[in-house]
Amino acid sequence: MDIGEARYADLVLLTPVGRIDHITSPDFQAKLMDAVGSGGPVPVVVDLGGVEYISSVGLRALMIASKESKKTGGTVAVTSLQPVVKEVFEISRFNYVVKVFDTPRDAVAALSGDALAALENG
Amino acid sequence: MLVRFFGTRGSLPAPLSGAGVKAKIRDALVKAIGQDLTSPEDVDRFMADSLDFAAQSTYGGDSSCVEIDADTDSYIVCDAGSGLREFGNRVMRAPAPGKQKVFNLFMSHVHWDHIMGFPFFVPAYIPGNRILIHGCHDVAVMKEAFNRQQSAPCFPVNFGQLGSTIEFVQLEAGKRYDIAGVSVTTKAQNHSGDSYGYRFEQNGRSVVYSTDSEHKLDSLDETDAFIAFFHGADLVIFDAMYSLADAFSIKEDWGHSSNIVAVELCQRADAKRLALFHHDPNSDDVTLSKILDDTIRFEDISDAGSGLEVMTAYDGLEVTL
Numbered sequence: 500m501d502i503g504e505a506r507y508a509d510l511v512l513l514t515p516v517g518r519i520d521h522i523t524s525p526d527f528q529a530k531l532m533d534a535v536g537s538g539g540p541v542p543v544v545v546d547l548g549g550v551e552y553i554s555s556v557g558l559r560a561l562m563i564a565s566k567e568s569k570k571t572g573g574t575v576a577v578t579s580l581q582p583v584v585k586e587v588f589e590i591s592r593f594n595y596v597v598k599v600f601d602t603p604r605d606a607v608a609a610l611s612g613d614a615l616a617a618l619e620n621g
Numbered sequence: 622m623l624v625r626f627f628g629t630r631g632s633l634p635a636p637l638s639g640a641g642v643k644a645k646i647r648d649a650l651v652k653a654i655g656q657d658l659t660s661p662e663d664v665d666r667f668m669a670d671s672l673d674f675a676a677q678s679t680y681g682g683d684s685s686c687v688e689i690d691a692d693t694d695s696y697i698v699c700d701a702g703s704g705l706r707e708f709g710n711r712v713m714r715a716p717a718p719g720k721q722k723v724f725n726l727f728m729s730h731v732h733w734d735h736i737m738g739f740p741f742f743v744p745a746y747i748p749g750n751r752i753l754i755h756g757c758h759d760v761a762v763m764k765e766a767f768n769r770q771q772s773a774p775c776f777p778v779n780f781g782q783l784g785s786t787i788e789f790v791q792l793e794a795g796k797r798y799d800i801a802g803v804s805v806t807t808k809a810q811n812h813s814g815d816s817y818g819y820r821f822e823q824n825g826r827s828v829v830y831s832t833d834s835e836h837k838l839d840s841l842d843e844t845d846a847f848i849a850f851f852h853g854a855d856l857v858i859f860d861a862m863y864s865l866a867d868a869f870s871i872k873e874d875w876g877h878s879s880n881i882v883a884v885e886l887c888q889r890a891d892a893k894r895l896a897l898f899h900h901d902p903n904s905d906d907v908t909l910s911k912i913l914d915d916t917i918r919f920e921d922i923s924d925a926g927s928g929l930e931v932m933t934a935y936d937g938l939e940v941t942l
C-alpha cells in the first residue's frame with residue numbers, strides 16, 4: 500500500500516491510502532513502528548483521510564504502535580476518518596483508546612507546538 | 622442437526638434482577654399508552670410489532686452450556702456451565718425420543734464457569750445413566766477440577782458418590798474422531814491453562830463450538846488455522862466477550878475475543894451463521910442488543926457480499942442447521 504510520510508519538527512505525519520486489511524497491514528505496521536521508534540518521544544499522526552477501510556489487524560497495528568510510543572512518552576493519533584472507518588472505530592471502541600482528530604492540523608496543533616509552527620511555515 | 626443454548630454467559634452467571642424486570646414492564650407499558658389494546662390478541666400483536674427482544678425478553682444469565690442435538694442415540698453437550706442444570710431438568714421432564722441416558726460432554730476447559738453446573742445436573746445422580754466427559758486437557762487435570770468443586774468444604778455430595786457411571790475420555794488436539802455417530806474435530810485455542818474448540822459434523826451439517834479463545838492476530842498461521850477450522854460451517858459459536866479495543870488493550874491476555882474478529886474470521890471462512898457467545902456478565906440486555914446491532918452493521922460494511930448471518934446466543938435459543 501502507498502503510505503506517504505512527512506516530518507514537521509519532531510512530529511511524523513503518515514498518510515496511508517487504500518484499504519488497511521490483513522493483506523496490507525504488515526506494511527502499515529512496519530511504517531508505523533519506524534515512525535514511533537525514530538528516536539525520542541515522537542508524536543505520530545496518521546491521516547486516514549485516504550483510507551476507505553481498516554480491519555482488526557490494522558487497528559492492532561495502531562494499538563501496538565500506541566503502546567510502544569507510550570514507553571518513550573510519545574503519542575499516536577489518527578485524523579480525518581472516512582464515514583465507514585469512523586463506524587469501525589466506534590464499533591470496535593477504538594475511539595476510546597486512540598486519540599481521534601478531525602484534521603491533521605488539529606492533531607498537530609494538539610501534539611506539538613514546534614510541529615505546528617513547521618507546518619504553518621510550509 | 623439442532624443446536625440448543627442453555628447457558629451463554631461468560632465468567633459468572635448473571636441473572637436478570639427484579640429491578641431489571643420492573644424496568645422492562647414499565648417501558649412496555651409506556652409504549653402501550655394510546656394503543657388500542659382491548660383483547661389478549663391485541664396485546665400479542667403489540668408485543669410482536671412494537672417490543673424488541675431486549676424489551677420483552679432476556680439473553681439469560683446462565684454460564685456456558687450448549688446441546689448439539691444430532692441424529693444420535695446419545696446426548697451431546699458442550700461444557701457444564703450453570704446452564705447444564707436446565708439441560709438436565711429438560712431431559713428429566715421430557716427425554717428425547719430415541720436417545721439412551723448416555724451423555725457425551727465436551728469440555729472446552731475446566732475453568733469454573735464451564736463446570737459449575739455439574740453438581741446440579743440431576744441425571745448425574747441417577748444409577749444406570751452414563752456420562753462421558755471428553756476433553757483435550759489431561760484427564761487427571763479434568764478429574765481434579767470436577768472432584769475439587771464437588772467435595773468438602775465446597776459441596777455436600779462428593780463427585781465420587783454420584784449414582785451415574787462417569788468416565789473421562791482423553792482426546793487430542795488437532796484430531797478428528799467419530800463419537801456417537803458424529804464427526805468431532807478438536808482444535809487448541811489460546812486461553813489461560815489452554816482451551817479447545819470442537820467442530821461437530823453430521824449429514825452434511827456442521828457447527829463449531831469455540832469459546833474462551835483469544836485471537837491475538839499476531840500469527841498468520843494461527844489465523845489461517847482458525848479459518849480452516851471454521852471453514853464452511855453452518856454455525857460458529859464464538860467467544861465475543863469484549864470489544865476489540867479492550868481485547869487489544871486492558872484485557873489483553875485475559876483469554877477472550879471480540880465481535881469484530883468473530884465476523885472477520887467467519888467471513889474469511891465462508892461460514893453461514895455466527896452466534897456471539899460467552900457474554901460479559903456486566904452487559905445487560907440492552908447492551909447485548911446494541912452489540913448485536915453493531916456487529917450486523919460491521920458485517921455489512923466489512924464485506925457485504927459474504928452473506929454471513931449474525932445472531933447473539935441467548936439461553937433458550939434453538940438453531941436448526
Ligand SMILES: [Zn+2]
Nearest residue numbers: 631632734833
Ligand atoms: Zn469462560
Ligand SMILES: [Zn+2]
Nearest residue numbers: 730732812833
Ligand atoms: Zn476460561
